[in-house]
Amino acid sequence: MTRQRVVLVSHVGYDAYRHDDGSPFFPPDEFDVTLLARPRDIARVTPGQVGRRIPVDIHPTGELAGSLPELIGDSGFDWVVATQERLLLPAASLRETLGVGGMGTEHTLLLRDKTAMKRHxxxxGIRVPEFMEISEPAQAAELLDTFGRIVIKPVLGSSSMDVHIVRDPSELKTLQQQGFAGTDRYEAEEFIAGRQFHIDSVVSDGVPVATSVSQYLDSHEAFPLDGQVRSHTLDDGPDLDVLLEFNRSVLAAITWFSGVTHLEVFLDDAGTPVFCELGGRPGGAGIDTTFRYRHGISLLYASILPQIGRTVPDRGKQAPADQPATGWSMIYPPRLGRFRGFEASPRAEWLLQLTAPYRPGELVREPRQAKDAIAVASVRGKDAREVVDRLAQVKSELVVSITPE
Known part of the structure; x- marks a missing residue:
């Protein structure tokens, strides 16, 4: 049997590419994997897991340093796989260079470029905020005058990094004086007053086959020390019905897409859904863990399958009827210093996940983006209220050891 050759550009360790029973997503007898990953993740790959290992510089923001064609050389490949937001466009470009199947840059841009996707x-017929692309904050003055409050963010941004909510001309002037943090393109858009949600789906040709709808409980504007960002799934009711229908309408506009989507959407003060953005990849934080519990499907695996020419799963083991609700929290460090571990942590049968993104001995950074957490927790419960209470219990019982520098 001829093995298919896969380029995997990974932002996580290779052990993440496993089913619950420990079997690999890429069985060695079927796939010859060339792994491009951070040196620390390359070092942890055991012999026989992959055919070739190439260390690359993937910045904490997900930016990839270096040219993928130059890194992999002229060897023939069948597929290119990437599942992290900032790696999707480099992977799409590499597919075009190699002449292999999978999404190219034209379609990937509609799931990555915030202005291109809003136009599309x-x-x-999808309601989107009024928006404009800008090269400096002052260009958004007219939009601010019109709406009284706007959002300015990178067009290709991720993880809520470098997002500014501008409430009056003085704040816009201050931002103009400071300048943008990066060299990315930027956009300004109407601020939507209301509640924010994320809708995570496994998708087959633009049709959702499994979906979870969750509400955010915290702002994405700042990530203060000892703060958190939380989310919980919606209980049955009108909001859930409206958002599921909106998700179907959004996905019907990308009938060429199969894989996994992460849709950010608002319900404005009138209860009308408003598009925020759509990613063609798994959501972060505890989303994969909670989705797998609710639907029996790994979002990571489902996002990979169409990239290697296979169909997405349409079902799995469903969550128990008496414990269908889930939620997660990204908990930010109480202080800065050197991370040592958890001195105390909750232990309960309803706790689905409690992980530390930091490794012992690593220096804890000032949180600048959503994923800069000291802990990620996922829980289950009978309804949204119980899930929120259990997330609060996790935070109150978690004791983090950080040595001041």
Missing amino acids: FSAH
Whole structure:
């Protein structure tokens, strides 16, 4: 049997690519994997897991340093796989260079570029915020005058990094004086007053086959020490029905897409859904853990399958009827210093996940983006209220050891 050759550009360790029973997503007798990952993740790959290991510089923001074609050389490949937001466009470009199947840059941009996606979905009848692309904050003055409050963010941004909510001309002037943090393109858009949600789906040709709808409980504007960002799934009711229908309408505008989507959406003060952005990849934090519990499907695996020419799973083991609700929290460090571990942590049968993104001995950074957490917790419960209470219990019982520098 001829093995298929896969380029895997990974932002996580290779052990993440396993099913619950420990079997690999890429069986060695079927796939010859060339792994491009951070040196620390390359070092942890055991012999026989992959055919070739190439260390690359993947910045904490997900930016990839170096040219993928130059890194992999002229060897023939069948597939290119990437599942992290900032790696999707480099992977799409590599597919085009190699002449292999999978999404190219034209379609990937509609799931990555915040202005391109708004134009696309607006043209398909989806309500999007008023927006404009800008090269400096002052160019958004007219939009601010119109709406009284706007959001300015990178067009290709991720993890809520470098997002600014501007409430009056003085704040816009201050931002103009400071300048943008990066060299990325930026956009300004109407601020939508209301509640924010994320909708995570496994998708087959633009049709959702498994979906979870969750509400955010915390702001994404700042990530203070000892703060958190939380989310919980919605109980049955009108909001859930409206958002599921909106998700179906959004996905109907990308009938060429199969894989996994992460849709950010608002319900404005009138209860009308408004598009925020759509990613063609798994959501972060505890989303994969909670989705797998609710639907029996790994979002990571489902996002990979179409990239290697296979269909997405349409079902799995469903959550128990008496414990269908889930939620997660990204908990930010109480202080800065050197991370040592957890001195105390909750232990309960309803705790689905409690992980530390930091490794012992690593220096804890000032949180600048959503994923800069000291702990990620996922829980289950009978309804949203119980899930929120259990997330609070996790935070109150977690004791983090950080040595001041």
